[in-house]
Amino acid sequence: MPGRHPHAWTRGREHEHPPVVSEQRAHFEYVRAGKRRDGRAGSGIAGSGIMSADRSFRHRLAERGVDRTLLLLLPGVLFLVLLFCYPFAYGLGLSFQPQKGGGPFANYVTFFTDPYLRGTVWITFKLGLPAALVNVIASVPVALRTRGSFRGKRLMTILLVVPVTLGTVLTAEGLLSYLGPNGWFNKVLTALHIVDRPVALVHNYWGVLASLLITGFPFAYLLTLSYLTGIDPTLERAAATLGAGWWQRFRRVTLPLLAPGLAITFCLSFVLAFSVFPSAQLVGDPRGSTHVISIEAYHAAFQQYDYSMGSAIAMVMAALMLVVVALVLAWRATFYRGATGGKG
Template identity: 30%
Template structure:
């Protein structure tokens, strides 16, 4: 039975109202506030200050680079784990246990997890003790209160999102495609790179987008694990709103961060679409 026009309107009314009330309206208010000068008039002075001050540009670069590294690390760690859970673990009860272990860190407070990493990454922490015991270094490495500690802490938090996104796609793949590839003489690695990996790209893309956007807006973990030595945009936004009480410039930082993230995602989607179109054209020419 098909849903009529008014039935579709009724179904969409609640989620659209929610998005308008809790996303669109606050964003418009913040965007308008970012254009206000101290006298209450409209001005681009806040944005001029943002793009001409190297301090804020460096903070933006630090935020995006941390988000990029975390996305890459979670993909490199999460994809093999998701592949193992889907294709190598046969017993259902064991799969359930593994999924529970994957999502368990999400039930712990970000503050608790961040302070746990302070203990682990300190000069006398477990990680440095292990590296010295394995003779990989002669002295403790500076792993704490820098960009490295932020990346490690965020990667630990974001890893479940990547694993679950990839696993959701892998477990719905048609296994007959892999069997057909093997019947045609493809080896395990050839089957993976030509069948499994391309078909799992939607999971990789959704996981990467989720991890990247969450890292860009992360505040608690960077503020604790940076030790005040690294600054990301979310920390500056909080500083402007809670300490400096410069609401208009805080709104400017928030809007700039959101627009930058949207632009990067748009470029990524455009490149992915162009790559898929070029691949389709090559396939048509080959046929």
């Protein structure tokens, strides 16, 4: 396992994760905002004591949605420029200035020609795709069951959301002791004579996957639940009176209306899982079978001190995520995406 240098750790987070993650978020927000843009309230808040010519100019601006409420966007724009656009552009530029020379694309050539480096892409997909898929699929029945109000709903929501608050590191530490060779899980299995000796569940692929599922599920669940509560429940009742059993109601009514939301949920879950770093580092396989792309970026930048290479790997990572997200969104564009009749 690479040494955990507190200083390097902090810098690694600043330089790699926020740009990539926030870029994806910005992209989603843009996509989601797109369908609501028509509903934007371009309320003209014009000052009272201004000249009439000035007022009519303000009026015209207000009709186009330019008024003082635009100032509300300022913190967001500042945040985006300072903490995303600039670091991203800086990293992009850096990736084209290889420290070892060989032209602007040398880093990228190295990454894709070296089988070990190239392999990290496959390893990351092998973790990220199943984790996102399982989380999204698992969130649907849970969300279906918990959408109404029932006794103990709050407690259940808290239990489901707690893993988010714990953070990946604590989850990883917990997994290490719980699923480890001397952990409770293996102790129970051996005591019940289900297995002869402890099953290896940490420091390998399964450990990382488990960690991704635990930390990713609450996100997927909360998103799915919000999409589901936006669907008018009388639609299912109508389907029932028309002869649809529970499976047909889900398959023919709820699922088609939920699908666009599930696509977004999948994208966000995937991006979270794809940029896995702490759990791959902590519960992962020290011999390299869970050597994901983010670890490699960290490795290049802060252990080999090749910032340029580290940036290049981060850019590859961003591009890969974008490709997956674009594919999913393109597929989503073929779904019905209009109103779902509910309160959402």
